[in-house]
Amino acid sequence: xxxxxxxxxxxxxxxxxxxxxxxxxxxxxxxxxxxxxxxxxxxxxxxxxxxxxxxxxxxxxxxxxxxxxxxxxxxxxxxxxxxxxxxxxxxxxxxxxxxxxxxxxxxxxxxxxxxxxxxxxxxxxxxxxxxxxxxxxxxxxxxxxxxxxxxxxxxxxxxxxxxxxxxxxxxxxxxxxxxxxxxxxxxxxxxxxxxxxxxxxxxxxxxxxxxxxxxxxxxxxxxxxxxxxxxxxxxxxxxxxxxxxxxxxxxxxxxxxxxxxxxxxxxxxxxxxxxxxxxxxxxxxx
Numbered sequence: 001x002x003x004x005x006x007x008x009x010x011x012x013x014x015x016x017x018x019x020x021x022x023x024x025x026x027x028x029x030x031x032x033x034x035x036x037x038x039x040x041x042x043x044x045x046x047x048x049x050x051x052x053x054x055x056x057x058x059x060x061x062x063x064x065x066x067x068x069x070x071x072x073x074x075x076x077x078x079x080x081x082x083x084x085x086x087x088x089x090x091x092x093x094x095x096x097x098x099x100x101x102x103x104x105x106x107x108x109x110x111x112x113x114x115x116x117x118x119x120x121x122x123x124x125x126x127x128x129x130x131x132x133x134x135x136x137x138x139x140x141x142x143x144x145x146x147x148x149x150x151x152x153x154x155x156x157x158x159x160x161x162x163x164x165x166x167x168x169x170x171x172x173x174x175x176x177x178x179x180x181x182x183x184x185x186x187x188x189x190x191x192x193x194x195x196x197x198x199x200x201x202x203x204x205x206x207x208x209x210x211x212x213x214x215x216x217x218x219x220x221x222x223x224x225x226x227x228x229x230x231x232x233x234x235x236x237x238x239x240x241x242x243x244x245x246x247x248x249x250x251x252x253x254x255x256x257x258x259x260x261x262x263x264x265x266x267x268x269x270x271x272x273x274x275x276x277x278x279x280x281x282x283x284x285x286x
Contacts, residue, residue, distance in 0.1 A: 004051035007058030011153035015190035081131035101149035106253025122250040153186040154284040177216035177240035182208040185277035206258035210271035
């Protein structure tokens with residue numbers, strides 16, 4: 001199977017490359033090789049490769065910046081996705097599209113099902129939802145959409161690596177404890193995507209690791225596991241604080257736990273708790 005990976009420089013793109021199955025011929029594209037704000041650039045990339053499948057892991061992900069760069073966010077997260085879906089339909093190409101928990105308003109306070117009504121509260125969330133809707137309208141049951149959340153990896157910038165750095169530099173930290181979700185090791189998501197392709201799975205699904213945490217819980221776990229792994233040599237006080245203490249331009253969902261049961265069952269995979277996955281990822285930083 002020939003697969004074109006868009007967004008290969010990101011955390012998920014990196015993990016997809018290192019979990020590559022033996023029966024897949026992978027071609028990667030990312031900026032500046034392809035410009036997701038340019039239709040011709042996207043088209044030329046796809047036609048040059050002639051893939052059997054496109055995995056779209058590319059996105060405008062600067063959540064706060066998107067509030068000022070609305071046009072660019074919609075161009076990459078909606079219009080580029082729409083164009084990719086149209087190319088897939090015209091050339092009978094399977095499409096996997098990665099979306100986000102930000103399509104929900106965070107007021108459900110029970111795990112979001114894939115079929116729950118979206119209600120994004122930020123430009124980023126709204127633009128990602130429009131991308132999802134374009135894929136469904138154009139490809140119908142010929143595409144796989146996967147929503148994920150709180151992604152981290154040994155590659156790139158993320159909460160885990162930021163916390164480890166700050167824990168070395170600071171004498172104390174304040175971390176928000178009101179926003180609830182589930183940390184997700186990108187390695188697990190990448191493996192799930194390859195399994196889903198092998199099973200020819202289509203539809204809309206959710207993927208994170210198992211369990212629930214606040215950002216404060218996550219930070220505490222990073223410190224504890226970081227100390228055990230020898231990545232930190234001292235413990236510092238970490239205080240839970242309300243989100244009002246750190247106002248941001250974009251509104252974030254207060255509760256964005258995703259229900260993954262249907263995806264786990266379809267893939268015949270047993271869930272792995274986020275703390276176990278965190279421990280595995282930290283080993284890669286040694």
